[in-house]
Amino acid sequence: MLFSSRCLLAPTLLSLFLAESTVADQAxxxxxxxxxxxxxxxxxxSGLWDTCGWWxxxxxxxxxxxxxALDPSAMETATYVFNNTLIRAPASNPHPGPETKANNKRMALWGRSNAVNASQWLDSAYDDDGWWALAWIAAYDVTKKPAYLQLAEGIFSALTSAWGTQCGGGIPWNPTDKYVNAITNELFLSTAAHLANRVPSRKANYTTWAKREWDWFAAQGFIGDNGTINDGLLDNCKNNGDTVWSxxxxxxxxxLVELNKAAPNHTYLESAHHIAKAAIKTLADSNGVIHDSCESDNCAPDAxxxxxxxxRNLVKLxxxxxxxxxxxxxxxxxxxxxxxDRNSKNQLSVNWAGPFHQPVDASSHSSALDALVAAAAL
Incomplete structure (x- = not known):
């Protein structure tokens, strides 16, 4: 009887495996x-994508x-883009940095000891700098090319000089505005934690920065009562109640996933789950599709x-x-x-629930591509 049950079970497991494989291959x-x-x-x-901005x-x-990282067939495109963008894109930087005199000195020292010039990627918006740091870390992860990681390190080095706001820590969103927003500080956290797991010789330094950012961030008013993160802080360092952006x-x-890897602590993943569950409850429709509140107005130019x-980050968690x-x-x-949400040219627009509608650009399309890549990674 036991043998018979096992014989019946095996085809079922095989069917499930084949079904999951088919879904993954389709994705x-x-x-x-x-x-x-x-x-x-x-x-x-230009080394960039027409129709969308620098960040x-x-x-x-x-x-x-x-x-x-998932699909070797994409490596040829990826390596071409990385190499070409590294060379070409700095000329398209809309507000070339470094942003402060402190950064000028810091970047000069960095440039003398490394083959890359991180100052070319600074554009007077600290959140933009963080996006590029994470992009070069992602490029390093699939190529192991040291210059890409050095570039991310240089960008982060510049960001550390901005530490310290009227709220006792963190960084503002740019050098000339004291507004303290969530995304800039999340990018600082994520970049520091990513580097901690990729630069053994400076792991302690990057881990310290990541912990410092998270401890400060978690103690501020960014996270609302329902567990979602609002856009930023008022001048009095209280939650400004602005939009819950995805x-x-x-x-x-x-x-938090990277910080937990660098310095294991069960509270990091617990916090991540708390935020993720709250976000899904707030942003997902009844069919499980994620939305931002701006979609009726096309969310241009940034959202x-x-x-x-x-x-991209939910699948990491x-x-x-x-x-x-x-x-x-x-x-x-x-x-x-x-x-x-797809037209005959396989372009993807902003409302994932559909129907497809113009305008569509590299930003809306690459955002939707992130979701497709996440599905392929399951």
Whole structure:
């Protein structure tokens, strides 16, 4: 009888395995197609993607790196983009840095000891700097090219000189405005934690910075009563109650996953789960598709990028600490994008629930590609 039960069980398990393999292969195929479409916007002269901005370019590059990490067929595109963007993109920097005199000295010292010039990637917005640091870390992860990691280190080195706000810690969003927002500080956390796990000789330094940022961030008013993260702080350092953007719920997840890897502490993943669950409750519709509140107005120019960033980091949390809720949200969003938010050119627009509508650009498309890549990573 026991033998018979095992014989019956084996085909069932095999069927489940084959079904999951088919879903994963389908997700990967869709991501490959979307990558090809994204590259229609890539400008080999500028090293960036036409129709979207400087910081969006960093996110386009990151999602390409994430796909290449899963799919060797994407490596040729990825390595070309990394190499070309490294050379070409600095000329398109809208506000070339470094942003402060302190950074001028710091970057001069950095440039003498490294082959890369991190100051070319500073643009007087500390959040933009963080996006590029994470993009170059992602490029390093799939190529192991030291220059990419050195570049990320240089950018982060510049960011540390901005530490200290009227709220007793953290960094402002740019050198000339004292506004303290969530995303800039989440990017600081995530960059420090990523570097801690990739630069053994300076692990202690980067881990200290990551812990310092998280301890300060968690003690501030960024996280609302329902567990979601608002946009930033008032001058009195209280939660400003501004929009619960999806990307603010996302970057922190990846940062906490990396920090937990660098310095294991069960509270880091507990905090990540708390934020992720609250975000899903707030941002997902009844079909499990993620939304931002601006979609009726097309979310231009910046928020077109936001949801993909959430998905990119949600899958990192799921891989580190699996949860069926996250799997459902990722699969539902990716499925809806492909079936309801795609035109005949395989372009992907801003409302993942559909229907597809213009305008569409490299930002909205690469954001949706993030969701497809997340589904392929499950």
């Amino acid at each position: 990967k195929s869709r991501a490959q197609t979307a990558l090809s479409t994204l590259q229609d916007w890539y400008n080999s002269t 969006n370019g960093a996110n386009c590059m990151t999602t390409i790196a994430d796909l290449a 990307y603010n719920q996302g970057v922190v997840l990846g940062g 077109t990028q936001f949801k993909g960033i959430f998905m 799921h891989k580190a600490s699996p949860d069926d809720v996250y799997k459902r949200i990722i699969e539902s969003s990716a499925k809806s994008i492909w079936e309801n």
